[in-house]
Amino acid sequence: MQSFALGIGSQNSQGDWLEVYYPAPLINPDAALIDAARQALGAPEGTTATSFLPEHCDTLAHALQQAGNTEQAELTATLKASQRPLVAMFIDADQAPQSVPEVYLKLHLLSHRLVKPHGVTLDGMFGLLKNIAWTSEGPIDIEELPARRLKARLEGRALSVDCVDKFPKMTDYVVPKGVRIADTARVRLGAYLGEGTTVMHEGFCNFNAGTEGPGMVEGRISAGVMLGKGSDLGGGASTMGTLSGGGNIVIGTGENCLIGANAGIGIPLGDRCTVEAGLYITAGAKVAVLDDHGDVVTTVAARDLAGQSDLQFIRHSITGRLECRTNKSAIALNEALHAHN
Numbered sequence: 001m002q003s004f005a006l007g008i009g010s011q012n013s014q015g016d017w018l019e020v021y022y023p024a025p026l027i028n029p030d031a032a033l034i035d036a037a038r039q040a041l042g043a044p045e046g047t048t049a050t051s052f053l054p055e056h057c058d059t060l061a062h063a064l065q066q067a068g069n070t071e072q073a074e075l076t077a078t079l080k081a082s083q084r085p086l087v088a089m090f091i092d093a094d095q096a097p098q099s100v101p102e103v104y105l106k107l108h109l110l111s112h113r114l115v116k117p118h119g120v121t122l123d124g125m126f127g128l129l130k131n132i133a134w135t136s137e138g139p140i141d142i143e144e145l146p147a148r149r150l151k152a153r154l155e156g157r158a159l160s161v162d163c164v165d166k167f168p169k170m171t172d173y174v175v176p177k178g179v180r181i182a183d184t185a186r187v188r189l190g191a192y193l194g195e196g197t198t199v200m201h202e203g204f205c206n207f208n209a210g211t212e213g214p215g216m217v218e219g220r221i222s223a224g225v226m227l228g229k230g231s232d233l234g235g236g237a238s239t240m241g242t243l244s245g246g247g248n249i250v251i252g253t254g255e256n257c258l259i260g261a262n263a264g265i266g267i268p269l270g271d272r273c274t275v276e277a278g279l280y281i282t283a284g285a286k287v288a289v290l291d292d293h294g295d296v297v298t299t300v301a302a303r304d305l306a307g308q309s310d311l312q313f314i315r316h317s318i319t320g321r322l323e324c325r326t327n328k329s330a331i332a333l334n335e336a337l338h339a340h341n
């Protein structure tokens with residue numbers, strides 16, 4: 001994988017990058033464009049973040065126009081008016097990121113739907129990202145927040161801190177086509193939301209995770225989790241991510257699945273699976289597999305059913321036994337709801 005993007009960033013008082021906004025990132029661009037941009041900016045070969053000044057924009061815009069990319073040339077001309085640091089990010093091959101601009105480009109690629117979750121390497125990124133106060137006056141290094149807050153007060157302004165985190169909310173950088181997000185603070189940059197996805201007020205989507213769409217998200221999509229087309233996550237439901245106990249197992253669902261309210265999954269599901277409301281399936285949980293007559297065929301660990309389709313997981317209301325049946329009804333999702341996503 002190769003990528004290129006022009007961005008506007010923020011730095012702290014020591015000149016360290018805090019974040020970068022890339023309006024129009026590219027995935028696997030033409031070699032001519034990359035060569036033209038490197039030459040115009042004097043950028044070295046390989047993966048690199050090259051800072052440049054507004055006065056360099058005319059030369060870069062001309063080079064990009066000559067390389068046949070009018071959109072990037074027009075973006076460059078617009079960047080000439082910037083009063084913030086500018087950066088050109090070149091990714092020569094997918095590898096563990098080495099800089100904040102590289103991390104932010106990969107997160108943008110995910111939220112722009114140019115790559116899917118697990119489609120880029122993000123190993124080690126937490127060590128690169130600073131803890132940032134996301135405020136009404138932009139991102140501020142947390143160490144510099146007291147001085148900035150006092151300065152704002154002295155100038156008659158109230159500095160509002162929306163959150164303190166390593167990640168910003170996605171919609172401050174990317175709003176994908178055809179989605180609804182009731183509370184934008186609950187979707188982090190790096191989330192992949194497929195067209196037709198609705199994230200309700202209590203829904204959440206982490207980075208490197210998301211939905212194929214269409215689908216309704218009223219629960220939590222943890223890092224690394226992907227919900228297939230037509231799958232819904234009920235109110236209060238959760239998915240076990242690779243950062244919270246799932247290890248290296250990729251958790252997610254196939255198509256047309258339903259995770260009931262306050263339920264959860266710690267195993268990947270195939271297509272047309274249902275998990276009863278309130279039932280959390282962990283990989284080691286013992287599951288009684290039933291035949292069409294309701295008789296127990298075998299008892300297995302839930303991990304042995306991972307990835308299989310047409311399963312219905314329920315808790316016996318009298319014995320409390322975790323059971324798995326064939327999902328003959330194959331869950332009819334609300335087509336009218338999805339049609340308006």
